[in-house]
Amino acid sequence: xxxxxxxxxxxxxxxxxxxxxxxxxxxxxxxxxxxxxxxxxxxxxxxxxxxxxxxxxxxxxxxxxxxxxxxxxxxxxxxxxxxxxxxxxxxxxxxxxxxxxxxxxxxxxxxxxxxxxxxxxxxxxxxxxxxxxxxxxxxxxxxxxxxxxxxxxxxxxxxxxxxxxxxxxxxxxxxxxxxxxxxxxxxxxxxxxxxxxxxxxxxxxxxxxxxxxxxxxxxxxxxxxxxxxxxxxxxxxxxxxxxxxxxxxxxxxxxxxxxxxxxxxxxxxxxxxxxxxxxxxxx
Amino acid sequence: xxxxxxxxxxxxxxxxxxxxxxxxxxxxxxxxxxxxxxxxxxxxxxxxxxxxxxxxxxxxxxxxxxxxxxxxxxxxxxxxxxxxxxxxxxxxxxxxxxxxxxxxxxxxxxxxxxxxxxxxxxxxxxxxxxxxxxxxxxxxxxxxxxxxxxxxxxxxxxxxxxxxxxxxxxxxxxxxxxxxxxxxxxxxxxxxxxxxxxxxxxxxxxxxxxxxxxxxxxxxxxxxxxxxxxxxxxxxxxxxxxxxxxxxxxxxxxxxxxxxxxxxxxxxxxxxxxxxxxxxxxx
Numbered sequence: 001x002x003x004x005x006x007x008x009x010x011x012x013x014x015x016x017x018x019x020x021x022x023x024x025x026x027x028x029x030x031x032x033x034x035x036x037x038x039x040x041x042x043x044x045x046x047x048x049x050x051x052x053x054x055x056x057x058x059x060x061x062x063x064x065x066x067x068x069x070x071x072x073x074x075x076x077x078x079x080x081x082x083x084x085x086x087x088x089x090x091x092x093x094x095x096x097x098x099x100x101x102x103x104x105x106x107x108x109x110x111x112x113x114x115x116x117x118x119x120x121x122x123x124x125x126x127x128x129x130x131x132x133x134x135x136x137x138x139x140x141x142x143x144x145x146x147x148x149x150x151x152x153x154x155x156x157x158x159x160x161x162x163x164x165x166x167x168x169x170x171x172x173x174x175x176x177x178x179x180x181x182x183x184x185x186x187x188x189x190x191x192x193x194x195x196x197x198x199x200x201x202x203x204x205x206x207x208x209x210x211x212x213x214x215x216x217x218x219x220x221x222x223x224x225x226x227x228x229x230x231x232x233x234x235x236x237x238x239x240x241x242x243x244x245x246x247x248x249x250x251x252x253x254x255x256x257x258x259x260x261x262x263x264x265x266x267x268x269x270x271x272x273x274x275x276x277x278x279x280x281x282x283x
Numbered sequence: 284x285x286x287x288x289x290x291x292x293x294x295x296x297x298x299x300x301x302x303x304x305x306x307x308x309x310x311x312x313x314x315x316x317x318x319x320x321x322x323x324x325x326x327x328x329x330x331x332x333x334x335x336x337x338x339x340x341x342x343x344x345x346x347x348x349x350x351x352x353x354x355x356x357x358x359x360x361x362x363x364x365x366x367x368x369x370x371x372x373x374x375x376x377x378x379x380x381x382x383x384x385x386x387x388x389x390x391x392x393x394x395x396x397x398x399x400x401x402x403x404x405x406x407x408x409x410x411x412x413x414x415x416x417x418x419x420x421x422x423x424x425x426x427x428x429x430x431x432x433x434x435x436x437x438x439x440x441x442x443x444x445x446x447x448x449x450x451x452x453x454x455x456x457x458x459x460x461x462x463x464x465x466x467x468x469x470x471x472x473x474x475x476x477x478x479x480x481x482x483x484x485x486x487x488x489x490x491x492x493x494x495x496x497x498x499x500x501x502x503x504x505x506x507x508x509x510x511x512x513x514x515x516x517x518x519x520x521x522x523x524x525x526x527x528x529x530x531x532x533x534x535x536x537x538x539x540x541x542x543x544x545x546x547x548x549x550x551x552x553x554x555x556x557x558x559x560x561x562x563x564x565x566x
Contacts, residue, residue, distance in 0.1 A: 225552035269508035
């Protein structure tokens with residue numbers, strides 16, 4: 001099988017490494033606007049060689065689009081312009097409504113499978129990729145009824161090979177829920193970081209006093225701005241509501257705090273404790 | 284050496300296990316208002332036996348107070364009433380101003396060393412204790428000028444034995460900075476949890492879509508309300524300012540989000556990225 005990997009960063013790179021580990025005779029052709037990343041990806045065995053987008057798409061069975069979502073909505077229609085009937089195009093974007101909308105009326109829509117692997121780290125670039133990132137993780141599949149049978153079968157086969165479980169939902173559901181369980185976490189971390197950095201200008205006290213709890217809550221603040229700002233823009237309508245609720249929850253807590261109302265703070269935290277079985281269930 | 288361990292939970296229990304592993308001839312006498320915890324701690328080898336507070340204090344060289352900070356400010360003066368000249372009393376409270384104030388005028392103040400080990404997990408109780416929790420961590424020491432020489436020497440010897448680095452600061456500095464690098468993280472997690480749980484009532488989507496990033500930011504929401512509400516009450520004046528700044532940062536971000544201002548969101552996140560070397564330096 002020949003795969004064109006458009007975007008050789010953490011997600012695309014990890015996908016390629018995983019597929020190569022599990023299948024014989026896979027050839028991966030890299031496409032990226034950053035030549036350093038292509039060279040690095042080649043060196044790391046993520047891709048076998050690199051080509052222009054058009055040349056790569058012409059040669060392969062499967063095209064993986066693992067690029068920021070603003071680039072994705074522009075590039076996906078162009079890729080669909082180039083494909084042949086039996087080719088499979090998969091995107092790994094973290095938003096799904098705008099992506100699906102960008103090719104809703106495209107004559108080759110059936111060649112496209114809209115997907116989102118529930119996997120990632122706070123790092124980016126080909127050097128951050130590793131072959132087990134996707135293992136036992138969920139792959140969200142959207143608008144499956146709009147993909148062709150050949151394409152869906154191959155998509156499911158690939159996910160099975162990667163030990164991923166496919167869960168199907170509408171783009172609307174995807175974008176709403178992902179705002180709460182992923183995008184909001186990132187904003188909470190980014191803002192926690194700027195709050196602490198603004199206060200702790202000399203860093204001396206942070207270094208002495210910050211422990212594993214702080215590291216855990218602020219970890220996502222290391223994430224790539226270039227990847228996240230287009231996600232936030234595309235999912236603004238859902239995320240705005242989530243962020244508003246979060247600010248309200250914090251403001252309610254602040255009221256209890258300022259009244260030193262230990263009893264009601266206890267109740268608030270007991271509610272929050274109900275997340276326990278859910279986190280314990282996360283792979 | 285004989286130690287009275289008042290509070291046989293995560294922190295006290297981990298301390299006892301660590302001391303026992305590193306010193307021969309240590310006997311630990313447990314004191315706790317919860318008899319089940321005492322039995323459990325004995326079963327786990329954390330304590331050798333248990334006694335009433337008064338009897339325990341009478342028999343030992345060192346008293347460790349590892350209890351919620353509201354109980355601590357009540358109990359610490361009572362313990363100092365009971366001590367002899369050469370005994371060492373250490374508290375492990377997460378706030379320091381109120382604790383130090385509670386014995387500021389006590390005739391046996393010099394027997395007391397005010398400390399805060401920068402270590403913990405989101406779990407609690409003796410079953411959560413483990414012997415390496417304190418290893419290579421920071422021990423904050425406050426008001427060292429008010430502790431006796433004998434007591435300080437023994438305190439430093441114990442910390443050295445546990446492979447902990449002692450950092451000295453005023454109670455005021457401690458409480459201000461800890462509000463930012465520990466207490467605020469907990470509130471951000473508790474509120475993230477209630478925000479998501481309020482939205483995701485049926486849990487189906489959380490289970491499918493939440494990944495390691497969400498787990499990381501919300502992990503501290505599993506923490507014990509009974510331990511945290513007294514900390515929040517005692518550190519309300521510092522924490523209120525930290526929380527206000529955090530809410531302001533989130534509101535600023537929301538404004539940029541609602542304007543879909545990708546450029547300024549990028550700038551915000553680039554600022555937040557500056558936390559990278561700090562987290563990487565956390566043990």
